[in-house]
Amino acid sequence: MRAVYLDHAATTPVDPRVRRAMEPYLKTEYGNPSSLHRWGRRARMAIDAARETVAAALNADPAEICFVSSGTESCNLAIIGCALKAPPHRRHILVSAVEHHCVLHAAEWLVPLGYTVEHIPVDRYGQVDPDAVRARIRDETWLVSIMHANNEIGTLQPVEAIARICKERGVWFHVDAVQTFGLLPVDVEVIGCDLLSVSAHKVYGPKGVGALYVRAMTPLQPLMVGGGQERDRRAGTENVAGIVGFAEAVKLAQGMLPTEAERQTALRDEFIRAVLQAVPDASLTGHPTERLPGNAHFRFAGVPSDSLLIALDRAGIAASSGAACSAGSLEPSHVLLALGWDETAAQEGVRFTLGRDTTWDDLAYTVEVLRQEVARIRATRSPARPTAGGRAVSQKTPLR
Numbered sequence: 001m002r003a004v005y006l007d008h009a010a011t012t013p014v015d016p017r018v019r020r021a022m023e024p025y026l027k028t029e030y031g032n033p034s035s036l037h038r039w040g041r042r043a044r045m046a047i048d049a050a051r052e053t054v055a056a057a058l059n060a061d062p063a064e065i066c067f068v069s070s071g072t073e074s075c076n077l078a079i080i081g082c083a084l085k086a087p088p089h090r091r092h093i094l095v096s097a098v099e100h101h102c103v104l105h106a107a108e109w110l111v112p113l114g115y116t117v118e119h120i121p122v123d124r125y126g127q128v129d130p131d132a133v134r135a136r137i138r139d140e141t142w143l144v145s146i147m148h149a150n151n152e153i154g155t156l157q158p159v160e161a162i163a164r165i166c167k168e169r170g171v172w173f174h175v176d177a178v179q180t181f182g183l184l185p186v187d188v189e190v191i192g193c194d195l196l197s198v199s200a201h202k203v204y205g206p207k208g209v210g211a212l213y214v215r216a217m218t219p220l221q222p223l224m225v226g227g228g229q230e231r232d233r234r235a236g237t238e239n240v241a242g243i244v245g246f247a248e249a250v251k252l253a254q255g256m257l258p259t260e261a262e263r264q265t266a267l268r269d270e271f272i273r274a275v276l277q278a279v280p281d282a283s284l285t286g287h288p289t290e291r292l293p294g295n296a297h298f299r300f301a302g303v304p305s306d307s308l309l310i311a312l313d314r315a316g317i318a319a320s321s322g323a324a325c326s327a328g329s330l331e332p333s334h335v336l337l338a339l340g341w342d343e344t345a346a347q348e349g350v351r352f353t354l355g356r357d358t359t360w361d362d363l364a365y366t367v368e369v370l371r372q373e374v375a376r377i378r379a380t381r382s383p384a385r386p387t388a389g390g391r392a393v394s395q396k397t398p399l400r
């Protein structure tokens with residue numbers, strides 16, 4: 001059967017070159033980077049080199065990079081770690097309504113401790129208006145967190161403008177760049193943020209590794225305590241192989257910028273055009289141009305996303321209805337609800353995310369499967385169909 005993987009926002013395959021770079025650290029180079037002997041020193045050198053690579057890609061200082069276990073931990077550390085340093089009269093936090101759950105839930109976690117969390121609404125494309133951030137910053141505001149690009153609908157956020165506002169008002173600013181890092185330029189000086197989160201498995205690196213950029217002087221309370229690793233910001237013996245793999249993945253991704261983004265953008269636009277043409281009552285979700293290069297998210301009216309995803313899977317196509325970590329949830333997507341969609345519409349969204357190996361052939365096949373399956377599901381679900389006289393009758397009513 002044909003296999004077409006269009007879920008690169010959920011995760012990407014590990015590049016073979018990344019695997020090769022990691023291998024020595026899973027075999028002979030097993031030293032603990034905190035050990036003083038040569039095994040330890042070699043592991044430490046590998047981490048130091050990886051830190052320089054990740055820092056250079058972000059235009060940061062190596063000392064500002066803290067390796068962690070995931071994008072989730074990075075966002076948790078940014079939100080909770082920074083908030084725990086807030087003085088009692090500065091316990092107001094602003095996050096957009098479309099953040100990943102690792103930001104939203106981290107912010108909610110602070111509420112029982114006396115923090116107030118406010119959600120900034122988005123427009124129908126899922127974009128935050130910088131003026132809406134400005135209007136909500138008060139004297140008590142300590143931290144603002146806005147993602148660089150949304151993982152479900154792909155919409156890019158005006159993070160530079162928001163960073164300027166935060167700076168003017170003396171508020172710390174975190175950016176979740178998990179979906180953009182490695183595909184679009186992510187420069188902490190251009191953005192002007194204080195904290196920024198990235199993850200390895202979205203850029204053809206291994207799962208279970210991420211990093212938090214922490215601008216010098218940004219207050220941060222560690223969430224993991226124990227040893228003094230990562231400059232006392234994150235205790236625990238480092239995942240040496242994972243960190244080395246992350247750096248290799250970053251190097252490879254940097255080498256492909258911006259060619260790969262341009263290639264994916266062109267393919268994506270062609271795919272969007274073809275789907276909208278082939279499938280009746282299909283609509284594109286998110287911003288038409290300000291979106292992730294590889295993201296195409298649609299609503300197929302009257303087609304529950306779970307039925308369509310099963311049909312696509314049967315045809316060998318991997319897509320998703322939103323964040324992979326919420327995929328088992330029966331709740332409609334909080335991102336689609338934030339766009340103003342009702343609950344039914346919010347159960348009808350399907351996301352396709354392209355990757356380095358995606359070809360037009362894969363997408364043309366997907367368009368054809370979509371055309372057939374959307375029509376088939378609609379036909380099986382349609383409560384009514386017109387009679388010869390044009391009067392609608394229930395499908396279950398025997399025709400006389």
Ligand code: PLP
Binds near residue numbers: 009070149176
């Ligand atoms: N933030 C965004 C925008 C994401 O898309 C994801 C993963 O899907 C995360 C954070 C969490 O990253 P990780 O899977 O490395 O925990």
